[in-house]
Amino acid sequence: MQLTLAPLQEWLEPAPQPFLKWAGGKSQLLPQMTPFLPKHFQNYHEPFLGGAALFWHLFDLRRRGEITFQDSYLSDANPELINCYLQVRDDVANLITELAQLRNNHCPETYYRVRDLEVKRLTPLQRATRFIYLNKTCYNGLYRVNRDGKFNVPMGRYHNPRIFDEEQLRQNSQALQSAHIECRDFRTVLERAQPGDFVYFDPPYAPLSPTSNFTSYTAGEFGVAAQRELAEVFRQLDRRGCYVMLSNSWCDFTLALYRDFHCVELKATRAINSQPSGRGKISELLVCNY
Numbered sequence: 001m002q003l004t005l006a007p008l009q010e011w012l013e014p015a016p017q018p019f020l021k022w023a024g025g026k027s028q029l030l031p032q033m034t035p036f037l038p039k040h041f042q043n044y045h046e047p048f049l050g051g052a053a054l055f056w057h058l059f060d061l062r063r064r065g066e067i068t069f070q071d072s073y074l075s076d077a078n079p080e081l082i083n084c085y086l087q088v089r090d091d092v093a094n095l096i097t098e099l100a101q102l103r104n105n106h107c108p109e110t111y112y113r114v115r116d117l118e119v120k121r122l123t124p125l126q127r128a129t130r131f132i133y134l135n136k137t138c139y140n141g142l143y144r145v146n147r148d149g150k151f152n153v154p155m156g157r158y159h160n161p162r163i164f165d166e167e168q169l170r171q172n173s174q175a176l177q178s179a180h181i182e183c184r185d186f187r188t189v190l191e192r193a194q195p196g197d198f199v200y201f202d203p204p205y206a207p208l209s210p211t212s213n214f215t216s217y218t219a220g221e222f223g224v225a226a227q228r229e230l231a232e233v234f235r236q237l238d239r240r241g242c243y244v245m246l247s248n249s250w251c252d253f254t255l256a257l258y259r260d261f262h263c264v265e266l267k268a269t270r271a272i273n274s275q276p277s278g279r280g281k282i283s284e285l286l287v288c289n290y
């Protein structure tokens with residue numbers, strides 16, 4: 001009998017970590033979310049991809065044999081973000097070479113020169129390099145664009161920011177190999193989710209109060225109307241026989257929208273709010289239809 005170490009090595013490998021900093025990233029909530037994940041489903045859909053924290057976690061759980069599913073459909077309405085995932089999946093070696101040139105070159109001149117590059121004139125590889133560099137060096141890892149779609153976040157106060165981790169990026173690339181990645185609006189998930197699929201929604205959160213509306217991730221706003229439409233998409237997928245899970249802020253508005261489903265209160269530490277009272281542990285909503 002020939003013993004092979006490959007499966008053991010895979011088992012020992014750490015889970016892929018998000019290669020981007022993303023406002024509202026779910027990494028810290030994964031231990032609280034895991035007990036609510038379905039164990040066996042057909043395909044996985046994540047239509048508000050951001051940093052993809054849940055996708056990396058599901059990839060790891062599947063590798064360890066703890067859950068089973070087939071294909072992953074990852075999407076987001078932010079074209080620069082999606083281009084970045086495509087380059088990580090399809091051209092990681094060249095991406096690493098490009099990023100390495102920016103690694104020890106962090107100063108205001110470089111930051112604003114890279115920020116002000118005309119995206120339309122860049123190759124997909126250059127756009128992804130720019131995106132990762134800005135994500136790791138801008139203020140708080142925020143993504144904000146002006147009316148013309150130009151990224152306008154100022155430089156962050158980092159002494160020596162870690163722009164990328166080569167080993168980690170290769171792992172991310174490996175995990176993405178068979179994923180379908182597209183720039184799409186969340187509503188289009190209705191065109192392909194089938195009974196037995198698992199859909200996880202992590203939208204821009206509904207504001208807790210009128211002053212804390214942090215919704216401008218993309219050029220379009222994600223306001224009350226979009227939140228209501230999302231709840232309707234959730235209900236349609238529920239009727240179709242999908243497993244549906246959703247994260248949102250814990251407030252009267254969202255609790256009313258999802259009152260027919262299983263609502264769980266999670267505790268998160270969020271630093272995105274500029275109000276001192278917005279720091280520390282806050283409640284977040286996790287909704288499941290199963």
Ligand SMILES: C[S@@+](CC[C@H](N)C(=O)[O-])C[C@H]1O[C@@H](n2cnc3c(N)ncnc32)[C@H](O)[C@@H]1O
Binds near residue numbers: 023027052078185205
């Ligand atoms: C809360 S973030 C997702 C965070 C992510 N789950 C993570 O762990 O990092 C919300 C995402 O929704 C995307 N988004 C905003 N409006 C959208 C829309 N109409 N359709 C699809 N994605 C949208 C934003 O670009 C952003 O990446």
